[in-house]
Amino acid sequence: MALDPGFAGRTYPPTAVYEVGREKIREFADAIGDPNPVYRDPAVAQDLGHRDVLAPPTFPIAITWPAALVIIDDPELGLDFSRVLHAEQRFVYARPIYADDQLTATVVIEDVSERMGQGFLSTRTDLVTVDGEHVVSGYSKLVVVGAGQEAQS
């Protein structure tokens, strides 16, 4: 299945609203083993000038990755998920994610290419509040192994 460069620029509709919540942030901080109280205690976060507990820097992936599955599931693109590798990740933050945020994710395919039998996809996912404030963008580079060849059955 060859990757069609014509998909560059494709933008998917915003996802349903994701309500962040203090307990989800705590669960994520526990899962990465980070004891920092700023992820758990509103008073500590407020002492640093934040309005609520904030999420760890890589927390946005818990929203952007499921949102980006829309690409994997796009029948027109025809990707085989088992051949997709996560090669690079970058976040650009306008501000941290807060526990009281209500966010939507909009996924964009920025670039599609193919070299030596491998497919390369660059995606951007913008997390924006329901009031339209941009919070963070996640940029992922995905490699599709063997994208230039027909799948072996």
Add this chain to the structure above:
Amino acid sequence: MIKFADVAKGDVLPAQTFPIRRVDLVKYAGASGDFNPIHWNERFAQSVGLPDVIAHGMFTMAEAIRVVTDWCGDPGMIVEYQVRFTKPVVVPDGVAEDSGARLTVTGKVSAVNEDGTVRVDLTAMSGPEGAEKVLGLARAVVRLP
């Protein structure tokens, strides 16, 4: 808390070593929603050509930035963070307390910018001898007070 005026190019951040056990990957799968079996099922991992279960790249990315957030004191100061996943972190099974893998992360200030930010370059090492570089181009931009 670190002040912008106190930071110079070449400053070294306190290094940290993070143990990674199978249970950590299971917890991370649950919290992140990434249930790819290469991160918890040895049979599956080996069937796709991996030596064993490997850590989520995003788990490694989450650990590495702790060197920066613990140094600067406020994770809200991070304005940009990126990594390239160059080598998988293999996490063997085991019952001993020290089973699994270890990830050692070091950081160094690589640029002090005129806009009040600094760039930190991170190095993340794992593997049996701790000699495998598992992240490439790992860097964070931090806005300091």
